[in-house]
Amino acid sequence: MSNIDVLIVGAGPAGMAAANTARRFGFDVLVVDDQPSPGGQIWRSVETVAAAPRGALLGKAYQEGKAVADAFRASGALYEPRTQLWQIEPGFRAFVTHDAKAGMIEASTVILATGAQERPVPFPGWTLPGVLTVGAAQVLLKSAGQIPGKPVWVAGCGPLLLLYLVQLLRAGGRIAGYLDTTPPGRHWAALPHLPKAMRATGELLKGLAWKVTLNRRRVPIVKHVVDLEANGSDQVESIRYRTAHGHDRTVPADILLVHEGVVPSIHATLGLGCAVEWRDDQDCYVPILDRWGETSQPGIFVAGDGAGIAGANAAQLRGALAALRIAVKLGRVSEQIALEEAGPLQRELDHALALRPFLEAMFKPRAQIFAPSDDTIVCRCEEVTARDIYAMAQVGRPGPNQVKAFTRAGMGPCQGRQCGYTVTRILAAAENKPAGEVGFYRVRPPLKPVTLGELAALDQQEKAS
Amino acid sequence: MHPDIIVIGAGAVGAAIAYGLARKRLRVLVLDGDDGDYRAARANFGLVWLQGKGLNMPVYQELTRRSVDLWPDFAAELASLTATDLQYEHNGGLVFCLGEDAFEKRRLDLQRLHNELGGAEADWQMLDRVELAKLFPKIRFGADVTGASFGRRDGHANPLRLLAALHAGIVRLGGDLRRNGAVRQIVPGDEGFTIVFGEENVSAPRLVIAAGLGCQVLARQLDLDIPLRPQRGQVLVTERLAPFLPLPASGLRQTREGTVMIGATHEETGFDISTTAVAAADLSRRTVRLVPALADATLVRQWAGLRIMTPDSCPIYALSRTYPGAFVALCHSGVTLAALHAVVLAEAIASGELPTSFDAFHQRRFDVPKAA
Amino acid sequence: MFRKLHEPVAEAVTIHIEGVPVAAETGESVAAVLLREPVLWSRTTPVTRSKRAPYCMIGVCFDCLARVDGVASVQTCLTPVRDGMRVERQQGRRCLTA
Numbered sequence: 001m002s003n004i005d006v007l008i009v010g011a012g013p014a015g016m017a018a019a020n021t022a023r024r025f026g027f028d029v030l031v032v033d034d035q036p037s038p039g040g041q042i043w044r045s046v047e048t049v050a051a052a053p054r055g056a057l058l059g060k061a062y063q064e065g066k067a068v069a070d071a072f073r074a075s076g077a078l079y080e081p082r083t084q085l086w087q088i089e090p091g092f093r094a095f096v097t098h099d100a101k102a103g104m105i106e107a108s109t110v111i112l113a114t115g116a117q118e119r120p121v122p123f124p125g126w127t128l129p130g131v132l133t134v135g136a137a138q139v140l141l142k143s144a145g146q147i148p149g150k151p152v153w154v155a156g157c158g159p160l161l162l163l164y165l166v167q168l169l170r171a172g173g174r175i176a177g178y179l180d181t182t183p184p185g186r187h188w189a190a191l192p193h194l195p196k197a198m199r200a201t202g203e204l205l206k207g208l209a210w211k212v213t214l215n216r217r218r219v220p221i222v223k224h225v226v227d228l229e230a231n232g233s234d235q236v237e238s239i240r241y242r243t244a245h246g247h248d249r250t251v252p253a254d255i256l257l258v259h260e261g262v263v264p265s266i267h268a269t270l271g272l273g274c275a276v277e278w279r280d281d282q283d284c285y286v287p288i289l290d291r292w293g294e295t296s297q298p299g300i301f302v303a304g305d306g307a308g309i310a311g312a313n314a315a316q317l318r319g320a321l322a323a324l325r326i327a328v329k330l331g332r333v334s335e336q337i338a339l340e341e342a343g344p345l346q347r348e349l350d351h352a353l354a355l356r357p358f359l360e361a362m363f364k365p366r367a368q369i370f371a372p373s374d375d376t377i378v379c380r381c382e383e384v385t386a387r388d389i390y391a392m393a394q395v396g397r398p399g400p401n402q403v404k405a406f407t408r409a410g411m412g413p414c415q416g417r418q419c420g421y422t423v424t425r426i427l428a429a430a431e432n433k434p435a436g437e438v439g440f441y442r443v444r445p446p447l448k449p450v451t452l453g454e455l456a457a458l459d460q461q462e463k464a465s
Numbered sequence: 466m467h468p469d470i471i472v473i474g475a476g477a478v479g480a481a482i483a484y485g486l487a488r489k490r491l492r493v494l495v496l497d498g499d500d501g502d503y504r505a506a507r508a509n510f511g512l513v514w515l516q517g518k519g520l521n522m523p524v525y526q527e528l529t530r531r532s533v534d535l536w537p538d539f540a541a542e543l544a545s546l547t548a549t550d551l552q553y554e555h556n557g558g559l560v561f562c563l564g565e566d567a568f569e570k571r572r573l574d575l576q577r578l579h580n581e582l583g584g585a586e587a588d589w590q591m592l593d594r595v596e597l598a599k600l601f602p603k604i605r606f607g608a609d610v611t612g613a614s615f616g617r618r619d620g621h622a623n624p625l626r627l628l629a630a631l632h633a634g635i636v637r638l639g640g641d642l643r644r645n646g647a648v649r650q651i652v653p654g655d656e657g658f659t660i661v662f663g664e665e666n667v668s669a670p671r672l673v674i675a676a677g678l679g680c681q682v683l684a685r686q687l688d689l690d691i692p693l694r695p696q697r698g699q700v701l702v703t704e705r706l707a708p709f710l711p712l713p714a715s716g717l718r719q720t721r722e723g724t725v726m727i728g729a730t731h732e733e734t735g736f737d738i739s740t741t742a743v744a745a746a747d748l749s750r751r752t753v754r755l756v757p758a759l760a761d762a763t764l765v766r767q768w769a770g771l772r773i774m775t776p777d778s779c780p781i782y783a784l785s786r787t788y789p790g791a792f793v794a795l796c797h798s799g800v801t802l803a804a805l806h807a808v809v810l811a812e813a814i815a816s817g818e819l820p821t822s823f824d825a826f827h828q829r830r831f832d833v834p835k836a837a
Numbered sequence: 838m839f840r841k842l843h844e845p846v847a848e849a850v851t852i853h854i855e856g857v858p859v860a861a862e863t864g865e866s867v868a869a870v871l872l873r874e875p876v877l878w879s880r881t882t883p884v885t886r887s888k889r890a891p892y893c894m895i896g897v898c899f900d901c902l903a904r905v906d907g908v909a910s911v912q913t914c915l916t917p918v919r920d921g922m923r924v925e926r927q928q929g930r931r932c933l934t935a
Contacts, residue, residue, distance in 0.1 A: 034896055036917045041895055048864055053844050082915070087742050095742045104742070117897045127900070129877035129890030136894035139914075140839060144862075144869035149840040171842055234888050235877045254838065265897075380892075381899060383884045395632070396644040399500020405507050406629045408722075413704060413765055413899040413910075439500065445740055445767050448896075449910070452703070452727075453760030455749035458742065704910060705883035707932040723883060723930045758933040763910050 003106045004030045006326055007094055008077075009085050009268065010113035012040015013312040014304025016068050017319035018111050019077040025323075025332040029077040030105060032096055034084050034448070038069045040115050040304075041135065042312050045143040054145050057170035059163075061312065062142070068316070086446035088272055092299065095445075095458075102454040109299045109326045112268050113319060116305035119261045119284070119365060120418045121156070122372045125230030125239075126258070127380055134161050134259035141167060148255045151176035153239055155228055156259035158363045162210040164257075169217055176253065178214070179225040179241050181260065183366050190362035197358035199351055204358075222247075226368055230256050260365045264306045267417060270443040272297055278436025281360050282308070284421065285440060291346065292325035293318050301325070314352040317345050370425035378426075379419040381412020389423055393430035400424055400441050413449060416441040468494035468641070470671040470814075471660055473648050473683060476506035477624070477799025478806060479675035480631035484543070485811020486673075487638035494669065495635060495642045496662050498679070502647070503695075503738065505677050506799060508770025509624035510700060510728050511720070512713060513801050514558060516589050516616030520574065523581040524825045525779045529798070532805035533618050539804035540622065546637055549630040551622045552721040558619025559592075559600075559714040561610060561755050568611040575614055589616045603709040607754045613714070621713040623720065624800050631803070648676070651686045653788045671790040673814060677773050678736075680781075680795050688787045692831050693795070695736050695771035698729035699744040701752075703762040710756075717752060725762060727752050731772075738769045772797040775831075782810065782826040784819055792819075793828070839872045850920035867913035867924055868894060868901045879903050879913070883930040903927050 006022045008015045011033035022029045031038075039046040043065030049055050050066035072079070083098040094105045118133040125131065134154065140146050141164075151174040154165060165175060197204060214221065224244035230236045230253075240250040263284040266276060274295035276285040286308050293301045301322040304315035324342055327333040372378060374387040384407050392403045400423050403409060409423055410416035416423075420441050428435040472483040475497035483495045498504070515533045519526030533555075540553040562568040572591050579587060592600070593612040600615075635642050646662040657670035674683050684691045705723035719725045730744050745767050753760045773795050775781055780796030792814050796802055813819045848863040852870060861870045868891040871879045878888035880902050891901035894914045904925040905911040913924070 034915055045864060048847065054842060082917075087740075089739075089742065093742070117895065118893065127887065127889060127892075129879075129888055131892065132872075133893050136892060139894040140869055140872065144839075144865035145842045145844050146839040146869060146873065147842060149838050235890070383882060383887065395636070396497075396642055398644065401500050401507070402644075405625045411766070413763070413902075414897060415766065417897045442501070445742070445745070446764055449704070449763040449765060451761055451763050452701075452749040452752055455742075455746050455764065456753045456760065458746040458749075705930045707930040709933065761908070761933055762931075 003108065004028050005107070005330060006030070006109050006111060006323065007032070007092070007105060007107035008111045008113055009033075010040060010115060010304065011035070011038040011072070011079065011081070012113060012115050012304060012315065013042060013065070013068065014115075014306075014315035014319035015040070015111070015113035016072040017316035018113060018303055018323045020071050020075045021320040021323035022326065023075040023077050025327040027326070027330070027332070029075075030080065030107070031077050032080045032083040032085055034082065036081050038072055038079065038081070039065055041139065043069065044139055049142055052145075054141070054171065057167055058142060059167070065312070084448040084450075085268070086448045086450045088268070097448075097450050097454055100451070100454060101459070102450055102457065103459045108330060109301070111301045111303055111319070111322050111326075112306055113302075113304045113315075114265045114268055114306050116262045116264050116309055117417065118259060119263045119369070120421060121258050121260045121369050122376045122378055122386070122422055123228045123230070124373060124376050125232070125236070127377050128230050128232055128236050129234065130232070130236030130254055131230050131256045131258065134164050134257045135262075137257050138164050138167070141171065147171050147173040150174070150254055152255045152257060153177050153179065153251070153253045154257045154259075155179035155181060155225065155241070157182040158259055158261050159207060159359060160262060161259040162207065162214070165219065166210045166213050169213065169219075175219045176251070177220040177222060179228065180221055180223050181225045181366055182223070182363065184224055184244060186362050186364065189364070190358050193358035193361050197355045200355040203355050226366065260369055261363055262305065262309050263421070264308060266306070267415070267443050268447055269295065269302060269306070270440065271445060271447055272300055274300060274302075278434065281357065283365055291321075293322040294325060299329075308356075310353055310356060314349055317349040317352065321345055321349070370422065371429065372422065378422045379407075379409035379412065381414050381418070382408040384409040384419070386426070389426050390430070393427050397431050398427070400427060400439055403427065404441055410441045415443065468492045468667070468669040470494075470673065471496065471658065471667060471669040472673045472675055473660070474498075474674070474676035474679065475632060475642060476504060476675070476677055477509065477628060477803055478677070478794055478796060479673070480506075480628060480635065481799070481803040481806035482673055482675055482794060482811050482814065483640055484631045484634045484638070485807035486815055487635050487640040488807070489811060489815045491815055493635065493640040494667060495640060496646045496648055496660065497642065497644045498647045498676075499645050503678060503736070503771050505770045505773060505797070506628050507625065508698070508700065508768055509800055510726060511621050511624040511718065511800060512558065512715065513553070513555065513620045513622055514616075514715070514798070515618045515801075516558065516614060517560065517575065517578070517715075520578055522777060522779050522825070524822070526578060526582060528780070528805065529801060530618070531809065532802045533620075535804035535808050536620070539807055543630050543634055547630045547633040549626055549633065551626050551630060553620065553622040554713075555618070555620030557615055557617045557712055558621070559613040559615055559712055561613045561714055561717070563609045563611065563754060565611055571614050588618050589614055591615075600712060601710070604756055605758065607757050609754050619713070621718050622800065627800060627803060648683065651683060653687065653791075657790060658788075672792070674791070674793045675795065677795065678771060680773075680793055684793050687785050687791050689783065689785055689793060689828065691781060691793060691795070691828050692776050694733070694774050696774040696797075697732040697734045697737065697769050698772055699732070699740050699748070699767060699769045700726060700728040701745060701748050701764055702726050702766050703759075704765050706762060717755060724765070725759065736771065738771060740767045740769050780826050781828045782819060782823050783828050790817075838875055838877060839869070841873070850918055852918050852920075852922040852924055854924045855926060861918040863918065865918055866894075867903065867905060867916045867918055867922070870918060871901070871903070871913060871924070878926070880927040881929055886929050
């Protein structure tokens with residue numbers, strides 16, 4: 001195969017839907033993904049687990065992924081699992097590694113469907129063994145069928161957290177307590193968005209049902225938690241929390257799961273020079289996209305949660321829309337027909353997105369996340385504390401790249417995925433500037449680590465299929 | 466503040482000069498650009514290097530030697546003033562040779578340089594493979610490595626810490642450092658210069674333009690025609706590794722943190738700081754030829770910076786004739802020359818004139834018509 | 838630590854963690870197995886030698902790095918288990934073999 005028509009990065013709902021649609025137009029499609037099987041995070045391991053006993057407890061929305069994966073496998077798209085994309089250059093020339101071998105792919109168009117990650121939540125002790133994200137716990141449930149051995153403490157807020165608690169209970173897990181960090185007043189803040197959200201009544205009711213389940217199962221819930229600490233020498237031994245009302249309690253724990261929302265993965269988008277914008281309502285950057293999902297770089301699209309957190313249905317719709325637009329760009333279908341086909345997809349997408357403003361207002365992250373205490377590690381990789389960042393922020397209104405240069409924050413293997421937002425917000429507060437004006441670290445390749453040996457042997461011919 | 470002197474640019478050159486001026490008790494105002502500007506100083510490799518410098522321009526070799534000899538005291542004083550460890554080491558440095566021809570060529574080049582300076586005591590020697598192995602007990606070199614040239618005056622430092630320390634030093638000594646202030650306009654007047662930056666105007670009787678590639682546009686406003694071009698250098702940095710490279714080499718050094726830096730390309734690509742996989746592959750190939758064990762190291766980041774290149778690769782130090790009180794200083798070896806800039810050049814600028822030893826570095830040298 | 842649900846096992850394999858044989862099953866990641874160990878830490882950082890264990894499970898935190906079959910700095914959350922696999926904790930700055 002010489003030149004790929006469509007390179008899709010990510011085999012989650014968006015990537016698979018994009019591949020399925022692109023294949024209908026007869027394109028040469030290649031999908032690369034770093035996981036061993038399709039599904040992304042929301043449908044992790046769905047091919048093997050949907051029919052397994054735990055498939056049922058994970059829920060119908062999870063099990064639905066199996067049909068999409070089946071269609072994907074049958075679509076005729078080339079699929080390369082366990083493949084990491086580390087760079088894309090204009091042209092497009094995409095560089096990937098698989099099985100310790102680096103190679104190059106030439107593609108006419110690219111769809112980035114790399115999904116999202118949890119919002120980094122720095123607090124004292126968050127780097128201790130035993131602290132994991134709720135998303136991580138959900139991955140463990142899906143892909144390894146495992147749950148915390150002892151009653152587990154869960155802290156944070158958001159739909160994903162509620163869903164996991166319910167799934168955990170169904171699986172026979174026990175919850176020591178749910179430290180709800182939703183600040184007081186969020187219900188009122190969310191209320192104006194409720195009418196629009198009613199268009200997604202099904203989803204709203206699901207969320208309510210989760211809450212009812214937690215109440216019925218008498219899950220201890222502590223409301224309005226404002227501060228959190230994990231303590232222990234080699235791993236978590238206790239956690240301490242403080243509420244808005246001043247209650248200060250320390251409890252024994254061996255696992256602490258945290259979650260304060262999900263943010264789009266923007267590394268690849270930033271690395272490719274695509275324009276992004278800061279969204280106050282979502283407390284994160286999102287790529288600037290047209291209605292088809294095309295970025296400011298012609299030929300590069302973003303589909304799925306990477307375009308904005310919206311769930312699996314929206315992701316599939318975005319994937320299909322991007323592929324449709326590519327079909328027009330590469331002359332396989334007329335603009336007229338594409339618009340006709342896109343109409344219902346767009347309407348369905350609007351429907352799926354109707355719930356978002358309500359959820360975003362309801363679960364807007366608390367301010368403390370962005371103002372960690374002095375001793376809190378902000379950069380996990382380089383172990384740079386908040387104190388170091390605050391000190392830097394005082395000297396001459398630096399930007400994030402200056403802070404990185406002088407503190408090493410953002411220089412480790414994760415290249416700012418866990419600290420970038422914290423640094424940006426600290427600078428925004430110190431300089432009394434909107435976060436959007438402060439910016440983010442400059443993202444450079446490799447987007448994922450690659451060894452010098454792999455680079456030295458870089459096969460720059462077209463990747464053998 | 467009524468500054469005695471304004472320095473435009475707080476990269477390696479501007480910051481070192483400003484620090485030196487503040488040391489001489491001048492009231493200094495330093496204007497630095499934006500977080501996203503080209504900023505060669507943030508892309509630097511970190512060598513404090515003498516060997517091989519100044520082929521065809523012996524005065525540059527002398528200038529470099531002067532700076533390298535000043536570096537230890539300069540570093541100690543700056544480190545002490547700002548409580549920053551510059552991670553400066555000066556135990557010598559190497560240039561590896563791959564293949565017999567390269568070894569011989571290197572020897573000849575260095576011999577020629579040595580002769581150009583009139584036979585002073587040699588501060589370099591060639592090491593064959595066996596001698597090289599003794600210096601690096603933890604390494605098995607690649608089969609092609611025939612040896613290296615060893616320069617005993619060479620060394621390395623952390624270029625980002627150097628920059629941070631210079632900034633802190635400027636402020637500590639009473640200077641004023643302003644960021645996010647790209648200078649657009651210089652207005653000469655009877656009493657000096659008025660600089661327009663951002664929304665503000667500042668004035669001082671004297672001015673130093675040390676804005677890297679930005680010097681050209683600014684100097685033109687003072688009737689100084691500076692020939693400059695950007696030259697791209699791409700650099701790789703690995704994950705942190707246990708110490709195993711005790712001496713820096715040109716293009717390969719291990720930092721105190723344990724990361725290994727690999728560089729650099731020399732590309733004439735204009736004002737483009739994008740990186741290329743081809744360069745990453747080329748640099749990696751060379752590295753793995755030198756030290757095969759590095760094949761297993763993961764690359765964490767690749768970046769590109771733009772060297773400030775003059776037609777003969779040597780610095781430009783010039784005092785404007787039309788506007789006395791205005792100096793221009795630029796080079797592509799801001800780290801190596803930092804000591805000279807902070808001590809000798811700053812003193813000269815403070816006194817109002819450059820010594821004759823700097824004549825060779827005036828940009829007028831480029832006006833000489835080329836021989837037919 | 839985490840524990841497995843009582844489900845029919847997919848396909849049992851054995852991996853070795855620090856030389857000790859441990860039960861695992863095809864389809865799960867090395868990180869998942871590491872999180873079933875009573876002592877959770879699987880690496881120490883190259884900066885201060887602090888103990889770390891897998892955190893995000895999706896490849897964006899790099900705290901799950903370990904030596905797998907002799908290769909260091911492997912993201913164990915992206916590595917499916919294989920029968921006979923040897924896993925060792927990665928401690929401090931990685932040492933390249935001479």
